[in-house]
Amino acid sequence: MGLNIKDIARMANVSPATVSRVINGTGNVNEENRQRVLKVLEETGYKPNALARGLLRNRTNVIGIIVPDLSNINFAEYVKGIENEAKKYDYNIILTTSGNSAENEISYFQLFKEKRLDGIIFSGTIFTKKHKREIDKTDIPVLVFGQNFGDNKLISMNIDNQSAAYEATKILLSKGAKKICMITGPLWDRAAGYDRYSGFLKALAEEGISPNSVPIEEGDFTINSGYKSMKNILKRYEVDAVLAANDYMALGAIRCLFDENKKIPEDVQVMGFDDIVISDIYNPSLSTVRIDFYNAGKLSARKLIKAIEGEKVEENIIIPYEIVLRGSTK
Amino acid sequence: MGLNIKDIARMANVSPATVSRVINGTGNVNEENRQRVLKVLEETGYKPNALARGLLRNRTNVIGIIVPDLSNINFAEYVKGIENEAKKYDYNIILTTSGNSAENEISYFQLFKEKRLDGIIFSGTIFTKKHKREIDKTDIPVLVFGQNFGDNKLISMNIDNQSAAYEATKILLSKGAKKICMITGPLWDRAAGYDRYSGFLKALAEEGISPNSVPIEEGDFTINSGYKSMKNILKRYEVDAVLAANDYMALGAIRCLFDENKKIPEDVQVMGFDDIVISDIYNPSLSTVRIDFYNAGKLSARKLIKAIEGEKVEENIIIPYEIVLRGSTK
DNA sequence: TTGTAGGCGTTATCAC
DNA sequence: GTGATAACGCCTACAA
Numbered sequence: 001m002g003l004n005i006k007d008i009a010r011m012a013n014v015s016p017a018t019v020s021r022v023i024n025g026t027g028n029v030n031e032e033n034r035q036r037v038l039k040v041l042e043e044t045g046y047k048p049n050a051l052a053r054g055l056l057r058n059r060t061n062v063i064g065i066i067v068p069d070l071s072n073i074n075f076a077e078y079v080k081g082i083e084n085e086a087k088k089y090d091y092n093i094i095l096t097t098s099g100n101s102a103e104n105e106i107s108y109f110q111l112f113k114e115k116r117l118d119g120i121i122f123s124g125t126i127f128t129k130k131h132k133r134e135i136d137k138t139d140i141p142v143l144v145f146g147q148n149f150g151d152n153k154l155i156s157m158n159i160d161n162q163s164a165a166y167e168a169t170k171i172l173l174s175k176g177a178k179k180i181c182m183i184t185g186p187l188w189d190r191a192a193g194y195d196r197y198s199g200f201l202k203a204l205a206e207e208g209i210s211p212n213s214v215p216i217e218e219g220d221f222t223i224n225s226g227y228k229s230m231k232n233i234l235k236r237y238e239v240d241a242v243l244a245a246n247d248y249m250a251l252g253a254i255r256c257l258f259d260e261n262k263k264i265p266e267d268v269q270v271m272g273f274d275d276i277v278i279s280d281i282y283n284p285s286l287s288t289v290r291i292d293f294y295n296a297g298k299l300s301a302r303k304l305i306k307a308i309e310g311e312k313v314e315e316n317i318i319i320p321y322e323i324v325l326r327g328s329t330k
Numbered sequence: 331m332g333l334n335i336k337d338i339a340r341m342a343n344v345s346p347a348t349v350s351r352v353i354n355g356t357g358n359v360n361e362e363n364r365q366r367v368l369k370v371l372e373e374t375g376y377k378p379n380a381l382a383r384g385l386l387r388n389r390t391n392v393i394g395i396i397v398p399d400l401s402n403i404n405f406a407e408y409v410k411g412i413e414n415e416a417k418k419y420d421y422n423i424i425l426t427t428s429g430n431s432a433e434n435e436i437s438y439f440q441l442f443k444e445k446r447l448d449g450i451i452f453s454g455t456i457f458t459k460k461h462k463r464e465i466d467k468t469d470i471p472v473l474v475f476g477q478n479f480g481d482n483k484l485i486s487m488n489i490d491n492q493s494a495a496y497e498a499t500k501i502l503l504s505k506g507a508k509k510i511c512m513i514t515g516p517l518w519d520r521a522a523g524y525d526r527y528s529g530f531l532k533a534l535a536e537e538g539i540s541p542n543s544v545p546i547e548e549g550d551f552t553i554n555s556g557y558k559s560m561k562n563i564l565k566r567y568e569v570d571a572v573l574a575a576n577d578y579m580a581l582g583a584i585r586c587l588f589d590e591n592k593k594i595p596e597d598v599q600v601m602g603f604d605d606i607v608i609s610d611i612y613n614p615s616l617s618t619v620r621i622d623f624y625n626a627g628k629l630s631a632r633k634l635i636k637a638i639e640g641e642k643v644e645e646n647i648i649i650p651y652e653i654v655l656r657g658s659t660k
Numbered sequence: 661t662t663g664t665a666g667g668c669g670t671t672a673t674c675a676c
Numbered sequence: 677g678t679g680a681t682a683a684c685g686c687c688t689a690c691a692a
Contacts, residue, residue: 002469004685015663020687027688030661045467047444051390052685055381055668062424070410073403080400083427092441094392095425097413111422114377137375139332223611248607255611277578278608281553281585334669345679350671357672360677382669385684 003046012040023048054116062092063304064112064120068100072221073276074293075123078145081297082121089305091118100125109134119304121145125189141307143300146191155307157300157317161191164289164321165199168271169243171323173207175330177241177269180204181215183229183253185245192221196245196273215239219249226252234260240268247272247279247288254284254328270328284327291321333376342370353378384446392422393634394442394450398430402551403606404623405453408475411627412451419635421448430455439464449634451475455519471637473630476521485637487630487647491521494619494651495529498601499573501653503537505660507571507599510534511545513559513583515575522551526575526603545569549579556582564590570598577602577609577618584614584658600658614657621651 009016014033021027022037029037040046054060063086067075083093094117098104105124112120120138123145124131135142135154143155172180182200185193201211215233219225226249233239234256242257244250250272254264262268264284272279275290296319307313339346344363351357352367359367370376384390393416397405413423424447428434435454442450450468453475454461465472465484473485502510512530515523531541545563549555556579563569564586572587574580580602584594592598594614602609605620626649637643 005687006685016685017663017687018661021662024687028661033662047440049385049685050445051381051385052668053687055379055385055670055685056687058668060381070400070406070413071403073401073406076400076403076406079425080427083400083425087426092424092426092445094422095409095413096417096422097410110377115380115422223607227611251608251611255613258613277553278581281557281581283585283588283613335671336669346669347671347679347681348677351678354671358677363677378671379669382684383671385669385686386671388684 003044008040008046012037060116060118061090062094062117064094064117066096066098066105066108066122068098068125070097077293078297081294082301085298085301106134113138119308121300143304155303155313159291159319161195162199165196166203168289169200169203172241172269179239180241181233181239183217183219183226183244183249185221200243221246223248223252227256230256242270244272247274247276250286264328265330269330275324287326287329288324289321290324333374338370338376342367390446390448391420392424392447394424394447396426396428396435396438396452398428398455400427407623408627411624412631415628415631432458436464443468449638451630473634485633485643489621489649491525492529495526496533498619499530499533502571502599509569510571511563511569513547513549513556513574513579515551530573551576553578553582557586560586572600574602577604577606580616594658595660599660605654617656617659618654619651620654
């Protein structure tokens with residue numbers, strides 16, 4: 001290590017320019033010289049310094065990612081998708097997690113700018129004016145995931161959470177639910193919290209059900225909060241269907257219903273969100289809304305790289321969802 | 331954007347050197363000038379180019395990570411731990427996943443070298459001479475996670491999988507198991523596959539049980555493979571205890587036992603590995619071996635950064651485990 | 661076909 | 677206290 005292009009040049013008895021030409025396959029090089037250089041490269045294991053190269057080309061081939069939390073399997077899958085796809089195009093990723101702190105998010109934007117990354121994928125759960133201002137100051141391509149935010153400067157990719165929750169609710173009602181309730185995520189979480197909640201309300205409105213008569217508890221996406229929320233609801237209401245804003249809460253709710261001697265789905269139907277790996281094997285197996293985060297990640301990487309390389313990219317991309325019916329619904 | 335330190339200098343009527351001094355807090359600067367510079371920095375949102383800086387200082391403040399797969403919650407937690415801890419020391423991470431391909435792993439080592447990262451955390455499931463040769467060629471500090479590989483050049487961090495499996499087996503036996511069996515991971519996976527398997531055998535040996543009489547199936551860590559392995563075992567044997575090399579396989583096994591009308595833990599005791607979030611709420615709740623990957627990640631980051639900054643670091647660090655007894659054992 | 665020289669943006673050194 | 681200058685390692689005109 002510590003070798004630079006001049007050292008290689010000296011060893012191969014040529015100039016640094018020639019070495020550079022061999023490495024990059026640019027310009028013509030005498031075959032004999034080329035072979036000598038290649039041999040030295042091989043022997044020394046020399047790798048050009050990406051810093052120097054980036055400085056010159058103004059390109060790093062690195063994409064910055066900001067996600068709230070890697071413990072959430074959805075985000076882990078999303079990141080995996082990005083990474084796998086990016087590597088195909090010879091890009092790497094710098095990963096940061098914000099823990100849902102807007103302050104962290106903003107400071108990462110600045111960091112990414114400093115590091116001269118080629119593009120940024122940002123997935124937050126809230127999106128403020130401050131975020132927007134920061135993004136506007138950046139002239140690197142940015143892809144925002146999971147936030148509807150009309151802005152022609154950035155690419156946005158969204159899950160239609162509202163429609164998904166709407167449809168899930170409709171299905172429960174169509175299967176005979178008369179006393180439905182919901183366990184939501186935190187409502188400040190625009191996507192998985194608020195939008196799923198509002199889709200639920202929309203479906204009720206269409207059926208002429210007043211939201212005031214419907215029990216709604218706000219959980220925090222953990223199994224425990226699902227359990228507690230269900231318990232709170234059962235204290236004061238009789239219900240025959242539950243929509244939970246994610247599978248963990250749905251599983252917590254099922255556990256609670258079980259403890260209260262309710263039969264699923266005969267007495268109470270349950271529907272979750274996410275289709276985590278356990279949902280299929282759980283007893284009863286869980287009906288849920290499946291969103292393919294891995295593919296969303298791949299798509300995000302592809303779109304962003306397209307934008308980095310100067311191609312036109314549509315501004316708002318919608319990720320499909322799919323409703324999976326299993327044993328916890330009739 | 332596109333501003334450089336010279337632009338700032340011009341705007342503030344000072345030299346680039348002075349701007350640099352203000353930014354880095356190095357050397358003395360006249361208060362009046364400092365204020366003028368700060369104002370320009372504020373107004374322009376200028377950030378120094380980390381590439382140029384890195385070129386000069388030979389430092390990037392970035393750590394490279396290689397893990398097999400982010401879908402595995404253990405690795406996701408591990409990475410999260412690294413990232414959170416690294417950020418405290420002002421380091422960022424470049425994350426790559428190898429999909430267990432040794433070829434990928436090696437090429438990432440080279441990439442990291444090219445990018446002049448300050449350190450590398452490598453977690454693979456196999457560790458070959460080729461890996462070792464590559465690491466030896468690198469003079470960046472490397473931390474290898476999950477592989478016992480005596481080498482004074484690198485820091486290694488390990489889970490004592492063998493002892494953990496040994497102890498788990500002993501517990502099952504002490505609780506009256508007479509006809510025990512195991513569902514292992516792939517045995518080429520040194521850590522979670524082979525080592526857990528060998529710990530199991532060691533415990534049997536100590537009790538004078540011949541391994542030939544004991545059913546052993548090799549799964550692939552998925553729920554399905556746990557189910558199938560259990561089914562295969564039950565076809566030919568009667569068992570009263572199962573050790574599975576991870577919780578997913580344990581849950582698959584439980585599901586199978588349930589389908590075969592076996593009572594848990596009365597007829598068959600089950601013990602897993604990992605303590606995934608669902609294990610506690612499953613019915614029956616799952617006894618398991620818990621390893622704190624998040625903290626292992628934090629510790630890895632801390633040790634590696636220490637090494638990067640020139641401090642001496644112990645060479646082999648052992649991560650503790652803990653056996654959690656729940657409803658699936660007597 | 662090949663080599664020399666200048667510059668990418670920053671910081672450290674050395675005069676002033 | 678401040679500014680010019682060289683250097684980090686590479687690539688690319690341009691000249692030979």
